[in-house]
Amino acid sequence: MRALSHSAIAMYLDCPLRYKLVYVDRLETEEKFYFSFGSSLHKALAFFYDVKVLHPPSLEDLLKFYEDNWEKEGYENEKQEKEYFEYGKQILIEFYNKHIKDYHLPFAVERRFNFKVDEIPVTGYIDRVEKLPSERVEIVDYKSGKALFELDQLRKDSQLSMYQMAMEEAFGLEVERLTLYHLRSQTPFSIGPHSREQIEVMRRHIVEVAEAIQKQEFKPKRGNYCPCEFPQFCPYYRHQYMTEEEKKIKAFPDMKIEQVVEEYGELKTKYKELDVKEKELKEILCKYFEDKGVREICSGNHRIYQLxxxxxxxxxxxxxxxxxxxxxxxxxxxxxxxxxSELLKDPHLSVDVKKRLDSIKTVKETSQIRHGRVKDNERKI
Ligand code: SF4
Known part of the structure; x- marks a missing residue:
C-alpha cells in the first residue's frame, strides 16, 4: 500500500473522491499561489538552518537563495506575485534579525520520516526539530498563512499528533514541545506533547482511512471547500459540464431537464407557501369552532367540519x-x-380485570378539521 501522509489522510477525510482523483488517478491539481508562497518560505528557512558547521548564511545569502528558488506558480498576475515576493522577503529579514542572535544548529531540518501503524506505511516531513536541555525534542512547524492560532487549536491539531508519533516511533525520541511558528508575526505558539488518547485517535484515523482506501471507498463528500478543482468528475457538479446531447432524457427527448427542475422547484415553493396559508386558515377555523360552539361551517361550495x-x-x-x-x-x-387492545378483546379476560382496566382509563379527545363539498340537498333553502 502507498505510504500515507498527513495531507493525504486529511484530504481523504474531507472528501474521499477528491483523494482518489489526486492520489490514485493522479490528476493534476491546480497551482495555488499560497502553496507556492509557503513553499518558497519553507525552502529559504531550511536553507537558513541546514548548514553543516556553525556558520549561518548571511542575510544576503538567504535572500539570494529565496530569489533563486522563488516559486511563481498560481499567482493571478505579475503584480500579485511581486507583492507576495516582497512580503516574503520582509518576513525572512524579520526572521533573520530575530533568530541570528541565538543561531544554532537544529537537531534536524526538513526531516523526512517513515514509520508504520499496523503495517500501514506513514510518511512526511517535519520543518525543524530542536533538541532541548532535557534531551527531549521540540517539533517546529512553520505556518505562512494569515490566521493566528488559539492554543486549543494546537491541542487538537492532527498534524502535530502525527509528527509526535513520527518522533517517538520512527526515531525513538520523546517530545517535550509542539510549536506552530506563525511567520507573518514571528510568533511561536507552543504546547506540551499531545496526550496518549490523542495519539490513539490519530492511529485510529490512519487505520480507518487505510482500510477505506483499500476497499476503494471513494464517495464524494460535500464541504465548505466545494467545488474543488475537479467539478467535472464529481456527481454533485458534473451535470453543469455535460453536453446538451448527454443531458437528453431518453423517454422524453423534447424535454429539457433544466425545465423539469425549474417546474419542480416552483411547485415545491408553491406547496410551502400553501402549507403556511393552510395552517393560518386552520387556526382561524379552530378558534371559530371553539368560540361559537359549532361543528360545521358551509360556504358556497365548501364545508368544513370538526371531527x-x-x-x-x-x-x-x-x-x-x-x-x-x-x-x-x-x-x-x-x-x-x-x-x-388485543388483550381487552380476549373473550377469556375476566370481567373484573376488564372493569379495573376501564376504571384507570382516560379518554383523550382530539379534534381534526375536515373538508368536503357542499351537496345540493345540503344548501340552505
Ligand atoms: S466538488 Fe466537493 S464533493 Fe465533489 S469531489 Fe470535489 S471536494 Fe469532493
Missing part, C-alpha cells in the same frame, strides 16, 4: 399494577397500545 376523535389512554404503572398479579403483564409488555 372529534376519542382515544383511550392508560398509565403504564397503573396497568402494570392490574395485570401483573393476574400474570397478564407479559402479554402487553410495557404499555404497547396494540397489544393492550
Amino acid at each position: 372529534i376523535i376519542k382515544k383511550d389512554e392508560y398509565d403504564d404503572d397503573k396497568v402494570r399494577k392490574v395485570l401483573e398479579p393476574e400474570r397478564l403483564w407479559e402479554r402487553v409488555i410495557s404499555l404497547n397500545g396494540k397489544m393492550l
